[in-house]
Amino acid sequence: xxxxxxRFFANLREAAGSKSVQVEAEDVGSMVEILIEKHPELGDxxxxxKGELKDTVKIMVDGRNIDFLEGLHTKIDKTKKVAVFxxxxxx
Amino acid sequence: MAEGILxxxxxxxxxxxxxxxxxxxxxxxxxxxxxxxxxxxxSNCHPLGPNNKLVLAPGIVTGTSAPSSGRMSAGAKSPLTxxxxxxxxxxxxxxxxxxxxxKAIIVExxxxxxxxxxxxxxxxxxxxxxxxxxxxxxxxxxxKIHDEFGDKVDICSAGIAGEMKASNAGxxxxxxxxxxxxxxxxxxxxxxxxxxxxxxxVLDGKGASGVEIKDKEMFERGKKKLVKGLKxxxxxxxxxxxxxxxxxxxxxxxxxxxGLPHRNFSAGSDxxxxxxxxxKKADMIKxxxxxxxxxxxxxxxxxxxxxxxxxxxxxxxxxxxxESVWALGPNCGIYDLxxxxxxxxxxxxxxxxxxxxGNTIAVAMEGGMLEFGDGKGALKLMDEIRKKTHTGRLxxxxxxxxGKALGVYRVPTVKGQSxxxxxxxAVKGIGTTYATTTMGADHTxxxxxxxEILSVGGESDPLDPSDKAELSKNxxxxxxxxxxxxxxxxxxxxxxxxxxTMEGMAETIGGVIGEEFTVEDMEKMGKQVLAIERKFNKxxxxxxxxxxxxxxxxxxxxxxxxxxxxxxxxxxxxxHED
Numbered sequence: 240x241x242x243x244x245x246r247f248f249a250n251l252r253e254a255a256g257s258k259s260v261q262v263e264a265e266d267v268g269s270m271v272e273i274l275i276e277k278h279p280e281l282g283d284x285x286x287x288x289k290g291e292l293k294d295t296v297k298i299m300v301d302g303r304n305i306d307f308l309e310g311l312h313t314k315i316d317k318t319k320k321v322a323v324f325x326x327x328x329x330x
Numbered sequence: 331m332a333e334g335i336l337x338x339x340x341x342x343x344x345x346x347x348x349x350x351x352x353x354x355x356x357x358x359x360x361x362x363x364x365x366x367x368x369x370x371x372x373s374n375c376h377p378l379g380p381n382n383k384l385v386l387a388p389g390i391v392t393g394t395s396a397p398s399s400g401r402m403s404a405g406a407k408s409p410l411t412x413x414x415x416x417x418x419x420x421x422x423x424x425x426x427x428x429x430x431x432x433k434a435i436i437v438e439x440x441x442x443x444x445x446x447x448x449x450x451x452x453x454x455x456x457x458x459x460x461x462x463x464x465x466x467x468x469x470x471x472x473x474k475i476h477d478e479f480g481d482k483v484d485i486c487s488a489g490i491a492g493e494m495k496a497s498n499a500g501x502x503x504x505x506x507x508x509x510x511x512x513x514x515x516x517x518x519x520x521x522x523x524x525x526x527x528x529x530x531x532v533l534d535g536k537g538a539s540g541v542e543i544k545d546k547e548m549f550e551r552g553k554k555k556l557v558k559g560l561k562x563x564x565x566x567x568x569x570x571x572x573x574x575x576x577x578x579x580x581x582x583x584x585x586x587x588x589g590l591p592h593r594n595f596s597a598g599s600d601x602x603x604x605x606x607x608x609x610k611k612a613d614m615i616k617x618x619x620x621x622x623x624x625x626x627x628x629x630x631x632x633x634x635x636x637x638x639x640x641x642x643x644x645x646x647x648x649x650x651x652x653e654s655v656w657a658l659g660p661n662c663g664i665y666d667l668x669x670x671x672x673x674x675x676x677x678x679x680x681x682x683x684x685x686x687x688g689n690t691i692a693v694a695m696e697g698g699m700l701e702f703g704d705g706k707g708a709l710k711l712m713d714e715i716r717k718k719t720h721t722g723r724l725x726x727x728x729x730x731x732x733g734k735a736l737g738v739y740r741v742p743t744v745k746g747q748s749x750x751x752x753x754x755x756a757v758k759g760i761g762t763t764y765a766t767t768t769m770g771a772d773h774t775x776x777x778x779x780x781x782e783i784l785s786v787g788g789e790s791d792p793l794d795p796s797d798k799a800e801l802s803k804n805x806x807x808x809x810x811x812x813x814x815x816x817x818x819x820x821x822x823x824x825x826x827x828x829x830x831t832m833e834g835m836a837e838t839i840g841g842v843i844g845e846e847f848t849v850e851d852m853e854k855m856g857k858q859v860l861a862i863e864r865k866f867n868k869x870x871x872x873x874x875x876x877x878x879x880x881x882x883x884x885x886x887x888x889x890x891x892x893x894x895x896x897x898x899x900x901x902x903x904x905x906h907e908d
Contacts, residue, residue, distance in 0.1 A: 248582050249571055249609060295564050297785060302588045302599065302890060307791045322586045326564040328784045328823045329577030329608075329634070329652045330777060 245270065245321045254280040267298055268311035270321070284325065295326035333431045333542070336455060340446050340527035341380075341439030345455050350433045356843040358390035360416040360813035361859050362434050363405025367414055368862045370436070373869035377409035377518070378495050378525045380440040386427070386486070386531075387435075389816015393428025393541040394549070396838045397557050398566075398818040400425050400627025402514075407870070409518035410497040410686070410728055411745040411770040414866040417514035418774065418813050420626035421503035423484035426535035428816075441527035445493075449479070451534040460529040464493060467679035467716075468502055468510035471530070476508050479532055485510075486531040489681015492520035494718055496726035497746075498690065499524065500683040505626060507637065511648020512626055515683030516772060517747065541842065549841025555834025556821070560631045563824035563831075565786065572634040572820065573623040577652035579608035580751075581660075587783055587792065588891045589756035590656065593663045593702045594692035595742045595749070598756045598888045602665040606655055611638075611667055619643035632820050638671050647675040653773075656751035657688020662695060663702030669709070676712035682726065689729040689748035697736025740882045745770035745872070754879055754895045755888040757782050757792045761895050762802035766877045766905045768863035774819055776806035780826065787826030793893055799901040806905070810856030815839060864906055874903045 242261040252258055255278050262277075264270035271292060275282045285296045292298075298305045299322045305313045315321055335348045354362055363385040375381035388402040402424030408415035427435070430452060437448075447460040463471045468489045475485055484504055491499035499520030503512040523529075543549045560566045571579050584590040585603035592600045604610060615622045618641050623633035626649070638647045650671060658673040659665060677684045691708050694700065700707035714722035724735055729748045733741030742749040747770025754761020759778030767775035778801050782792035790801055812819055817835065825832040832849055840847035867876075883895040 249575060249579055252609065294785070297583075299586050302586055303793075304587075304785070304789075304791075306785070306789055307793075320586075322582075324583050324586075325571065326785070327571040327575075327579045327583060328565040328780065328786060328820070329572065329580040330773065330779070330819060 243270065243315050243317055243319060243321055245274065245323060248322065248324045249327050251281070251284055251323055251325050254278065254284045256280070264315060266311065267300065267305055267313045267315060270315060271311070297324040297326070298322070299324070333433050335434045335436060336432055336450065337436045337438065338448055338455070338528070339439035340457060341441040343457070345457070354433065357855070358392065358814050358816055359387055359401065359403040360405070360418070360810065361855060362387035362814070363403045363416055364414060364859055364862050366434060366436060367405045367407065368866045371407050373407070373866050374871070375407060377407045377412070378521060382407050382522055384437040384519060384522045384526060385434055387433065388424045388428040389814060391838050391842050392816035393425045394543060394842060395629065396553055396817070397560055398630045398632050398821050399816045400629065401816050401818055402427065403813055404501050404514040404519050406519055406522040408770070409495070409521050411517060411747050413745060413770065413870055413872055414768055414863045415517035415519060416769065416813060417501065417516045417519055419501070419503050419512055419514035420818060421484065421512040422506055422627045423486055423503045423533060424816070425627055426484045426533045426538065429535055429538035429540050430533060431539060435531065437523060437526045437528055439526060444527060445524070445529040446527055447530040447532060448528060449532045449534070452537045452539070464529055465490065468681055469679050472504060472508055472510045475530065475532060479534065481508060482535070484533045484535070487681070488520035488524040488529055489679070490716060490718070491681040491726045492524035492529070494723055494726055495521045495525055496723065497521065497731070498683050498686040498726050498728045499681050502678065502681050505635070505648050506628065507646070509637070509646055509648045511678050513683065515685065517770070520681050543842055544844025545841045548837050552834040552837025552841060555830050556838060557631065559824045559828050559831025559834065560821065563827060565823040566632045566820060568631065568633070572632050575608035575612050576622065576636050576649070577608070577634050578611050578650060578655050580652045581607040581655065582609070583783060584752060587756060588888070589753045589783065589792065590660060590751065591742070591753045592660045594661060594696045594740055595753060596740070598753050599890050600660060603660060605665040606659045606667055606670060608652070611650065611655070614667055620646070624649070630818070632818065634820065638674070645675065647671050648678060650674055651684070653751050654684035654688070657685045658691070658708070661688050661692045662708060664705045664708065666705055669705035673708055673712065676709065680712065680715055682715070685750050686728050686748045689742060690725055690732050693729045693733045693738050693741055694725065694736065696740060697732065697738045699736065740886070741880060743771060744879060745876055747771050752779055753888055754883055755893045756891055758795050758895060758897055759790060759792065759798040759801045761879055761883070762798045762897050762902065762905070763806060765879050765902055766802065767806060768860065768867050775809050776802045777809065777819065777822070778802055778805050780823065786823050793891060795897045798897050799905050803905045806860060807853055807856035810859035811852040814855055814859060860906070877902050
């Protein structure tokens with residue numbers, strides 16, 4: 240198992256304290272747990288009151304929303320591009 | 331002043347007020363402009379000839395205290411598409427127009443030469459000579475107008491591109507600081523205005539009587555719900571993504587999704603995107619001395635706007651929208667916000683739509699006129715337009731014409747209008763809107779990106795073609811209503827996620843028109859608008875074959891997902907069937 244680079248965008252960068260961090264994880268669910276353990280400020284931004292991933296947080300693996308992959312069970316490794324976005328919009 | 335329609339004809343020297351016909355009294359914005367254009371403009375007329383008319387109309391709630399409602403529509407037969415056109419803009423001009431009791435302004439006739447300024451106040455409307463304000467940039471012209479008429483007046487104008495009768499001449503409006511930076515840019519309406527002999531409309535709202543609200547209780551009830559929804563939604567709330575980073579916050583997520591077109595739609599992602607992102611721009615605005623957040627019109631909760639400047643706050647441009655940054659940036663292989671700011675300022679100054687201009691430069695790059703990434707070269711092309719050279723005239727007429735002139739195959743247009751900042755191969759619902767809307771390629775005509783990329787109002791896989799016809803149809807219907815209401819399209823992010831916020835919006839409409847108005851009535855209004863426009867285009871000669879994306883989007887897979895656009899023609903043709 241090797242580190243996955245997780246990139247943050249918009250106001251999640253402030254919570255994470257940087258644009259990206261390295262995480263040792265095999266799937267997205269464990270990645271989220273590790274992220275919040277290492278960066279507790281991300282907990283407020285990413286988890287709801289039940290401790291579940293907020294609907295407003297969008298995680299993408301190789302340019303695909305995990306909702307259209309295998310959700311929190313989506314596998315990741317160091318070859319994958321992982322990005323975490325808060326709810327954003329524009330036009 | 332009672333609500334009325336102002337009709338002006340410079341050729342005949344006539345200005346008259348008319349009562350609002352009964353069928354338009356409870357409508358606004360796009361519903362009014364498209365109805366008048368359909369009734370009064372022959373569908374087969376030449377867009378620059380004597381029979382076309384420019385129609386301006388504020389939305390139903392525009393000019394009231396309803397939040398984020400400073401929007402209006404401009405309509406005509408488009409010189410760019412040859413079909414009916416509605417171009418929407420947020421500006422204090424819209425609110426002042428409504429407060430002056432103007433349901434619509436209709437500009438008609440075709441004088442032989444010269445330009446006028448139409449000055450409208452609570453007391454009267456009159457033509458003034460505009461020759462000294464012609465053939466100069468709009469930033470300078472707006473300063474002169476404010477010097478002469480006061481800094482509170484609002485302005486609508488055609489720029490140098492309009493004087494050239496160019497198909498990419500937009501209609502320019504002032505922002506709250508008086509800058510020539512708010513645009514009803516699409517479709518060449520600046521050329522329609524200039525070809526009527528009109529360069530400027532100046533509104534003096536002093537003493538304006540305001541907008542009548544027929545059922546104040548209903549209006550206030552709805553407004554309360556709407557304000558609450560906008561203030562609580564993560565996207566629209568103060569301090570939310572739009573006010574913190576502006577519309578350009580989309581650059582990174584579209585690039586990550588593989589749907590941000592780079593170098594004339596040849597790739598959907600590029601490692602340089604971050605350099606022109608909303609996050610980067612927000613940091614640079616702080617460094618350079620600009621303003622963020624800002625509003626396009628008073629009373630907006632969302633506050634997505636800004637003032638981009640050079641160092642020390644010099645040479646203010648106004649807002650650098652997502653669409654503009656993309657079109658003049660990544661789509662041209664340019665990843666330098668300072669260059670993009672200069673290109674945007676040139677567009678604003680000359681009276682050009684940034685989406686069409688960026689696509690035109692990109693097609694010129696593909697055609698060998700200059701290299702991708704050549705920002706200085708792109709600025710030189712803008713100078714060609716300013717000098718009205720033959721090359722400049724070609725460039726001011728859009729991507730389609732330049733593509734033909736240079737023998738380019740990959741020309742990203744539908745009905746002659748350039749495709750905005752979402753590649754249809756990676757975001758298939760918005761491609762479906764581009765193909766089938768009456769407007770030519772236009773993302774605002776059915777913003778499926780909300781559910782495909784942003785997870786607002788549900789979720790739809792952007793790469794799955796199977797549900798896109800229905801998705802686009804529903805968004806197109808809602809856009810027909812929103813563009814008529816006077817509300818900003820961005821209110822949709824909150825209303826789609828919360829039924830009570832949507833209900834509040836409906837009640838504000840009901841309050842203004844004085845009768846119950848429901849969410850179902852929104853749909854009826856949207857369908858009515860689309861039917862009027864579709865009929866006009868059909869009579870103008872459009873068929874199902876015009877509701878198609880350019881061939882290369884079905885032929886060339888777009889990296890990184892290597893998808894083509896694969897919504898079937900049969901599904902596209904079902905969208906407008908009842």
